Amino acid sequence: MDPNRGVPRRGLVWRFIQACIVAAAFLFVTDTVAASNAASGLSDASRESMRVPQWLYLSTGGAVIGASALLASFVTDRGFIREIHDWQRNRSLPDSVRRSAVAAVRALGVVGLVVVVYTGVTGPQIPTVSFAILVTFVGVRAGLTMVSYLVGNVWRVLNPWRTLTEYLPAGYVSYPSRVGRWPAVFGLFVLVWIELVTAITTRPAVLASVVVGYSIITITGAVLFTPDTWFHNADPVSVLFRFYGSVSPVTRDSTGVSVALPGSGLVESEPVDGFADVAFVIALIWELTFSGFVTTTAGAQFVESVVGFGVPPLLVYGSLLLGGYGVFAGAYWIGAKLTRRTIATYVTPQSLALRFAPPLLAIAAGYHLAHYAGFFVSMSPSLTTALTAPFSPPANPLVLTLPDWFGGLDIAFILLGHLLAIFVAHVTAYDLFPSRLQAIRSQYPFVAVMIGYTVLSLWIVSLPSATPPYLG
Known part of the structure; x- marks a missing residue:
């Protein structure tokens, strides 16, 4: 009853x-x-x-x-x-505003990647003043992740490797569907291990070297399997931000933004x-x-x-x-x-x-x-x-x-x-x-x-x- x-x-x-x-x-x-x-x-x-x-x-x-x-x-x-x-509220944005914002954020991501590597190699090797250390761990590891689950995932637009590889020929190899997102699981553990046992949090030059190595792997994977396939399945950073973004009350689509209760996007088994x-x-x-x-x-x-x-x-x-x-x-x-x-x-x-x-x-x-x-x-x-x-x-x-x-x-x-x-x-x-x-x-x-x-x-x-x- x-x-x-x-x-x-x-x-x-x-x-x-x-x-x-x-x-x-x-x-x-x-x-x-x-x-x-x-x-x-x-x-x-x-x-x-x-x-x-x-x-x-x-x-x-x-x-x-x-x-x-x-x-x-x-x-x-x-x-x-x-x-x-x-419960949900939708707000549309003019196409001109949306395109301008996307272009600005993409440019910011590429410039940020270049400056992180440059300052990591040539800048002072003091973590508390290094642009590379502060942006990577305070700005991205802490701040941008909080933005993802509190406000919404902006990494898909900000991601400098996606921006770069979208202008390159890609899709030379078919991604095996049975592999799924296991490469992202493995990659997440690798990143945690590198952060623990290396000096990337205290030595900017070491961080710059790791970022360069990560860039080579990421660009190669995106070119081989297409950017959409690689960043959706294999790239641990992209998967991390997308998963955290599903908790956010704010979502973005091609027409504008939607506001719902926090966690609403988790019920239909997505992502x-x-x-x-x-x-x-x-x-x-x-x-x-x-x-x-x-x-x-x-x-x-x-x-x-x-x-x-x-x-x-x-x-x-x-x-x-x-x-x-x-x-x-x-x-x-x-x-x-x-x-x-x-x-x-x-x-x-x-x-x-x-x-x-x-x-x-x-x-x-x-x-x-x-x-x-x-x-x-x-x-x-x-x-x-x-x-x-x-x-x-x-x-x-x-x-x-x-x-x-x-x-x-x-x-x-x-x-x-x-x-x-x-x-x-x-x-x-x-x-x-x-x-x-x-x-x-x-x-x-x-x-x-x-x-x-x-x-x-x-x-x-x-x-x-x-x-x-x-x-x-």
Whole structure:
């Protein structure tokens, strides 16, 4: 029997509002705990000196996800769910304005690539004033990625390699369809490894060399397989920005821009359409978790203890990178199998894994915002100086000191990403299953996986930072 039969739409709206209020209350409690830690200067202290027990603050964060999932189950009216999801506003742009903007952004991307390589080789080898370092890691790694999931993906237009290869003859080799986006998965791990074990974040000349090597590979691939094929399937940077852009409330097409609710583009299984895409989405979450862990005191102590047994440092980092990813991917796959067993559906675990993977992109966006928002804000004056005077670096670069309460935002960003993921999973479940009971119960295993991701991320951001050992 339909539990909502006879319930007025106004009652359903009130239930949804109540759910949001309770979830916000949990979020406020958790944020207050984190803010009190930061205010006490505990971010640089040992964990034993925390005024609030760490287990309490971690369990509170996990409770936010669990409670929000339970509260979302009260919203079971399919028409109301679809009404929320389908809300959208469109705005057309004149062709002349759109063409001029595209041309300007493309030119900016090509000029930026040239200046990054030039200043990396000839400019000062000081990371805090180097145009190459600041633009690559503050502007692109942090800032442009945040723009992708907050405002919309502009990389397709800004991408300098796409702009260059569109003027070259291409399409000499057919791209094998069975390969899918596995090259992008492999490429993402390669980029994470290079960022970890090389000096590209501190030595501009090394960064310039890597950019040149990346340019050769990318241009060659685009010429062989056509730019559309290469950047849609094999280029890890393009796939990363496109996936993050699917979380954004703003989308762009040939006529103008559309504004919808955040995460609306994740429900129809776009952009995930294969197991390589699922692997890439999980890799986005894990690479942020991995990067965060190895730059904490706990991560440094773990590496040092394992190396103490005679294991080479690079083997320790490599095993942690791949082994941790295996744990994350395995947990998600177990969740898909448990879902099928729990609700006794004809839908296969493979199909469930594909349909429930897009909500994970909201989690990845929350993780990224938590890891890089403070970094971007503190380095924004230096980035601004580099952009306005790329060939005249200042003698004393300006770096902002963030207030103590800013650390509490890291917790809020992680939890908000998970709350959005739960809402998208809720809409997906009701789109997939005809039974309300099946739709509700299908989310439980995946929510359990999300809670595990949440607690681990909250634990990492609560730890003092440290320099990864054994990496020159």
